[in-house]
Amino acid sequence: MIRHDYSRVDPKRRANIDHKKKQFATAEYQQLNYEHRLNFYDLPPTAEITLEEFETWAINRLKVLSELEGCSFRNKGPEETAEYMKGILDKHLPLKSDSSRSQKLQDERRRDHYSHFILRLAFSSTEDLRRRFSRLETMLFRLRFKDDDPRERQGFVHSLNLEWDEVKEDEKRELREELLAASGQKKGDDQEWFKVDWERVPELVEQRRVLLKRGKAYVPQREQMSLVVAEFTRKLDDALELTARALPRLDEDDRLAPILAHLAQSFATPDAAYSSTDANIDGLSAIRATSIDTLAQNFPLCMRNLHMTLRENSHLKHYGRLQYSLFLKGIGLSLDECLVFWRRSFKLIDDDKFQKEYKYNIRHVYGDVGGDANRRGRGYTPYSCQKLLTEPAPGPGQTHGCPYRTYKPENLIPLLQRVGVNDRDVLKTVREDVGKQRYHVACNRVFEWSHKNEIKKVKEDGSWSVNDLDTIVHPNTYFKRSWLLKHLGEGNVGVVNGGEKMEE
Template sequence: MIKQEFSRIDPKRRANLNHRQKQFATPAYKDVEYKHRLNFYITPPTADITLEQFEQWAIDRLRVLAELEACSFRNKGTAETATHMKPILEKYLPLSFTTFGSSTQQAERQKDHYSHFILRLAFASTEDLRRRFSRVETMLFRLRFQDEVATDRQAFVKELTLDWEPVSIEERRQYEEELRGASGWEKTRPQEESYFKVDWEKVPELVESRKVFMKGGKAYVPEKDQVSMVVAEFTSKLEKALALTSRALPRLDEDDRLTPILNHLSQNFTTPDSNYSSSNTSISGADISARNVDALSASFPLCMQNLHRSLRRDAHLKHYGRLQYTLFLKGIGLNLEECLIFWRSSFSKITDDVFNKEYRYNVRHAYGDVGGDSNRRGNGYSPFSCQKILTEHPPGPGEANGCPYRHFSMENLTALLQAVGVKDQDVLRGVKEDKEKTKFHLACNRVFEYAHKQEIKKVRDNGTWGAAELETIVHPNEYFKRSYLLKNMGKNPVDGEGRDEDVKMEG
C-alpha cells in the first residue's frame, strides 16, 4: 500500500507563502492621535513605552480607582465624589479639556489610554477582579463625562456610532402624555425634545427609577438623560473586552518582564501600595525620641498601637512584629541610636549581653547600618505599607504583627478598638461591615475619621487641607503623620505654641 500524504495548504498557494517573513516581520507601531478627552478604550495602544512608564502609569491609575471605590463604600453622593476626586485626578491622572488646549494634552491622554489597558491586563484574570475593575472604570468614565464641556461631549458621542434609534416626531406626539409623565416635563412639550429608543437592558438606572417610558421592550430616553445610555454602552463594551482579555492572558505567562508587574498590580487592588518616602512622612521639629514613643503612640494606626501595647505588656515581640514596628519607628523619624535605646529599654526582662547578641544586629540591619546587600546598605528597608502588612507574613500563635482589621476576630477587634477609645456603636458596626467586605483599609480610615472628626472639620472649613491631603490612607506612616499634624494644630511641635495655619501637610 502506498502511503499518501495530505496537506492542508492548497498546492497552488504554497508558492506564495513565506512563513519566515510572516513570523519574523517587524511589527508596525504607531502613535495614536487623541481627538477627545473621553475614551471608550476600543483600540489597544501600539506605541513603545518604557517599563518604568508601564508600571508608574498603572500605579497612578490604581490610586484613582481605589479612591473612587472608597468614595462608593463611604456612600458619598455624586457631587461630593466629584469634589473629592478633582484634586486627586489632577495629581495622578490629569486630562486637559480639548476646548482650552494644553501643551501636555496628548501626553496626558496617552497615559490615560495606556494605564487603562495595563490595568485591564492586570485585572482580567478572575471574575471578581473583572467585576470590580469594570465598576470603578465606569465610575471614572461617568465622572469625566458629566464634567466634560457640552460641545466636546456631543462631538465624542457623535463619533461613537451607537445603535440608538431616534424617535420620530409622530411617535413623540402619539405618546406625549406617557413621555411627559416619565420625564417630568412641565413647560417643554415632549415632541420638542430629542428622544432615542434603546433596549431597556441598556439603561437599567433609568428603568429602575422610572424615568423613562417603555414600550415593546424599548426605553424612550430623552436627550437630557443621555449620560445613562453612554455609560451603559461603556460598561457593556468593557465587560466584553475584559472577557476576551482573560482568554488571552496565558500568552503573557512566558514574559518575565510584564508578568511580575501585572501580578503586583492585581494584588494591590486590595489596597493600592504607597511608595514610602521619608520626606513625605517625616515631621520637622517633632520630638521623635525613645522617651517620647509612649506619647506618640496616641497617633499610631491600630496595627502599630497593637504592637506597642503588646510590647509594653510582654516586654517582648517576636521577629516579624519587631521588624514591622522597627521599620515604622524608623519611618516616623526615630534614628538608629534612639531606636536601639527604645528596644533595649523595652526588653526589660533580658540582660544587656542577651540583647546585644540576639537583637541589636537586626535593628541595625533594618536601618542599613550593617549587612552585605549593597542595595540596602546605607538606607535599610522601607516601612511596610498597608498592602504588605495585609498580604505578607500573617501572624501566628503569640505574634502581634499584621493588620488587626484583617487578622483579628471581630470580637477581639472590637475589644482592641474600645481599649484605644473607639466607643461609638455606629463606627463599630461600620468597621464590622468593612471587615466582612474585606475593605480593611476603609475600616482603618473610618476609625481615623472618627478619632479626628473635629480636627478634620476644622481644616476643611478653613481651607487648610483639601481632598488631596485627606485622601484614603494606605500607609501606617502616612496615618501617623496626618494624625500627629491634626492633633497638634495650632501648636509648634517644639514649644507648643503657634497658629493653625502653620500646620501643613509636607511632601
C-alpha cells in the first residue's frame, strides 16, 4: 500500500515471480467502496497510499484515541465525552453520514479505514498495547455508533449478518412481565427482543440488564449496541492477535518500521507513571515506621483514611493493605521499615500469624518474593488515582479505593471534617464535585484549600512554576507536593522541578 520507490524492485514484479503473492497483487488497485459510515474493519486495505499519508493519517487517528483515553481518565460520562470529542473528531477524523451528501464521503471513510489498519500494525506488538488499542477503538466505535443516523445504523447492523434469534410473539407474551422488568422498561413501549447465548453479551449480564433463561439472554433491541460493540471488540481482539503473530514476518523495507515504532512510542502508557526517583524528596530524611503517624498529615484522603482505619481497628483488609503498602513504598519506606510498620500496627495479631499470613504479601509488594517478573520489576507500582477510581468498589469491611468515590456524601463530609477540612464553601463544592463524579477535582480542591497559603507564597515568589502545581493525579504526587509545601523555607524550595514524572 506504499507508493513504490524507483530505486527498489518493483513490488509488482516481485509479486509476479512468486505465485503466492500474485493473488494479492491483483487486488492492489482495488478501491473498496464504503457503503456504510461505520466499519467493522474486516478487510484490510489493498490500494496504495503515500508515505506521508501513511504517517499523517495515523497521527490524526492517534490524536483522537489519546483524547478519548483522556476522557476516560478524567471520568467523563458518555454525554460529556461525546460533547468533548465532537470537535476533535470533526477536525482530525471526520466521518459524515450518507445523508450529508458530502463529496468527500468515500475519501473520509477510506482514511478511517486505512488509519485503523496502520495503528493496528503499530499497536499489536505487546499485549499491553493491544489491550489499550482495542479498548480505545471500541470506545471510538461506540461513540460513532451512537450518533449514527438511526436508519443508516440499521442498515449497517443488517449488513453484519449477526446470527440472532428473534423472540416469537407467543414467547414474548408469555415472558412479557419478566422481559420488561429485566430491561427496566415501562409497560406499553412494545419492542423487539433477540435471543442469544448469554456468553455473547457478558457486559449486559454483568449489569443484570437482560433476562436470562436457561443460558439464553433475551436482549432488547435497544441494547443492540452492546451486542454489536461486543462483536466488534471480539473481532478486533482476534485480529490483533493474528497481526501480532504476523508482524515478525512483515514483508517490509525499512521505511515503515521506524514510523510504526514511533507511533507506538508516542502511545506510551500513563499507567507506568510512577518512577522510583519520586521517592527521593529533598529534605525528607529516610522514613521510618515510627514517622508514618506524623507524615500522615500530608497524605491524601484515600491514604489518610486507610491510616485512620488501621489505627482504629489495628487491622486492614487485603486490598487496603495492598494500596497502602504500595503508597508507603512510593514515599520511600523501605521493606524492613514497612514490615516493622505493619507488625506494630497489627497489635492484636500474634507473631506467628503475622509471619504466616501477612508478611509474604508485604514482601511481594516490594518484589522481594514472587515470580521472576515481580522480582525484576521490584513489585508493583504505587496505584494512581486512575487505578483507584476504576478498581471495583470496596465490599463490606473494606476501606480501600478513593473515598471521594466510595463514600456516600453524608459520610464523606464528616471524614473531611475529621482531617481538618472545615471550610463550609469547600465542603459544599466538594459535595457538588462528587455528585458529578469529579472525584479528582474534589481531591485537588481540598489540596488547594489546605495548602492555600503555601501555594500563594510559592506563586508570588515564583519559586514554583505552573507545571509544579498541575492537577494531581497520583496519591504519591499529592504527598510529595504537600510535604514540600509544608516545609517551605527549610532549604528545599524549588526542588519539585522534574518531580512531576508521575503524570507523564
